[in-house]
Amino acid sequence: MQINFAKMSGAGNDFIVIDTMQQPVNLTEPQILSLCTRRTGIGADGLILVESSETLDFSMRYYNADGKPGSMCGNGGRCAAYFAYTTGISGKTASFQANGDHYNAWITDIECVKLKMTVPDDFRSNFYANGFSCHFVNTGSPHTIIYTEELDTFNVENAGSAIRNNSTLFPEGTNVNFLEVTGPDTLSVRTFERGVEAETLACGTGAVAAALMSYKLEKVSSTSIRVTVRSGDTLHVDFSDDMKEVFLSGPAKVVYTGTVNV
Numbered sequence: 001m002q003i004n005f006a007k008m009s010g011a012g013n014d015f016i017v018i019d020t021m022q023q024p025v026n027l028t029e030p031q032i033l034s035l036c037t038r039r040t041g042i043g044a045d046g047l048i049l050v051e052s053s054e055t056l057d058f059s060m061r062y063y064n065a066d067g068k069p070g071s072m073c074g075n076g077g078r079c080a081a082y083f084a085y086t087t088g089i090s091g092k093t094a095s096f097q098a099n100g101d102h103y104n105a106w107i108t109d110i111e112c113v114k115l116k117m118t119v120p121d122d123f124r125s126n127f128y129a130n131g132f133s134c135h136f137v138n139t140g141s142p143h144t145i146i147y148t149e150e151l152d153t154f155n156v157e158n159a160g161s162a163i164r165n166n167s168t169l170f171p172e173g174t175n176v177n178f179l180e181v182t183g184p185d186t187l188s189v190r191t192f193e194r195g196v197e198a199e200t201l202a203c204g205t206g207a208v209a210a211a212l213m214s215y216k217l218e219k220v221s222s223t224s225i226r227v228t229v230r231s232g233d234t235l236h237v238d239f240s241d242d243m244k245e246v247f248l249s250g251p252a253k254v255v256y257t258g259t260v261n262v
């Protein structure tokens with residue numbers, strides 16, 4: 001089977017995006033894993049199917065790099081909206097469905113997308129996991145938060161993998177974010193992603209979790225936070241004081257388009 005795809009990057013979180021409205025696609029878990037594997041496949045943190053929707057512009061189905069269905073991907077949602085805009089599926093404003101939720105996105109500039117997130121839930125603060133003081137929030141995906149003062153040299157792979165696989169505390173697993181507070185409205189974040197099982201260069205729902213938790217814990221004092229991610233890009237998280245309105249903005253681009261044999 002030949003599949004047309006776009007390789008996209010959302011602040012360094014990279015995705016294979018496939019329009020299933022143009023071509024019928026039925027990929028198995030091993031096929032998605034193989035496509036997402038670096039060096040031997042296209043290589044990506046996840047794969048996104050842009051599917052038809054009866055009521056909205058499109059529906060987004062997200063798979064992690066391990067080939068398994070993922071929870072909400074903030075950068076993936078921003079990339080899907082930019083893909084839909086560049087292919088004419090939607091205009092500068094897009095509405096789509098993902099994981100049973102309704103999302104709105106706006107193309108705010110060339111290769112810049114703002115996404116309205118769902119209302120966060122399941123806030124948990126101050127518990128210990130694998131020797132680390134942790135916090136947790138679900139922003140569409142489950143996120144553990146750990147503060148450090150030495151983010152650049154921190155061993156994200158070791159600590160991230162241990163906490164991600166702590167099945168006593170996280171039966172469904174968790175993404176793990178390591179944060180350094182760099183100012184009253186700025187954070188630096190590195191994320192170990194569930195389903196990639198490695199550090200990625202950015203995580204959208206992770207950046208949102210980092211900003212909201214840091215505001216709740218009074219580690220930042222603004223409701224407009226700039227989050228520097230591992231790629232060096234900046235994600236913006238803006239939210240209302242009650243956290244019922246939450247927006248994630250940042251870069252999203254098509255790196256190349258191609259055809260792959262599966």
Ligand SMILES: N[C@@H](CCC[C@H](N)C(=O)O)C(=O)O
Pocket residue numbers: 013064069070071072073074075076141142174175193194195196202203204205206
């Ligand atoms: N990179 C994503 C999060 C993707 C989902 C996640 N890995 C999971 O299923 O836990 C983002 O930008 O939010």
